[in-house]
Amino acid sequence: RPGDARAAVHRAIIALDQAFTGGLDSAAYWRLRAHVQEQAAQWLSEPGRLRSAVAAWRTVLARNPRSLPDHLALADLLWALDDHGAARELYRRCLELSAAQYLDPARQLRDEDRARIEARLRDE
Numbered sequence: 001r002p003g004d005a006r007a008a009v010h011r012a013i014i015a016l017d018q019a020f021t022g023g024l025d026s027a028a029y030w031r032l033r034a035h036v037q038e039q040a041a042q043w044l045s046e047p048g049r050l051r052s053a054v055a056a057w058r059t060v061l062a063r064n065p066r067s068l069p070d071h072l073a074l075a076d077l078l079w080a081l082d083d084h085g086a087a088r089e090l091y092r093r094c095l096e097l098s099a100a101q102y103l104d105p106a107r108q109l110r111d112e113d114r115a116r117i118e119a120r121l122r123d124e
Helices: 003-021 027-043 047-065 069-082 086-102 111-122
Strands: none
Touching: 003 027, 003 069, 027 047, 027 086, 069 086, 069 111, 086 111
8 A cells, every 4th residue: 555655665764864863874774775765766656766766876885886786786776767878887887896706706797687787888
């Protein structure tokens, strides 16, 4: 039910704000905030929340600049928002981060992610 979903999202945002006020200011906090905003945008049909998610993802990257999953999450969100130029920059960074992990296949891009990224970069 939309009213219940809206109330749950509102409570989640309040809890996040209280955690931040209480001193929680980590990459994990901002990552959670980004996820909540993305889900709220979808569940509540409020696409404006996606800009808040973008801002939260950018904060995550500022705190965790070598995180491949975080770069990929923001790149995919920007692509969905039709900001293809910014998404492509992040996709290139994803390829760099993945290549830097050549000794640890578990920390590299998955084949399907690499294929999607390469296809999007070819479309420039």
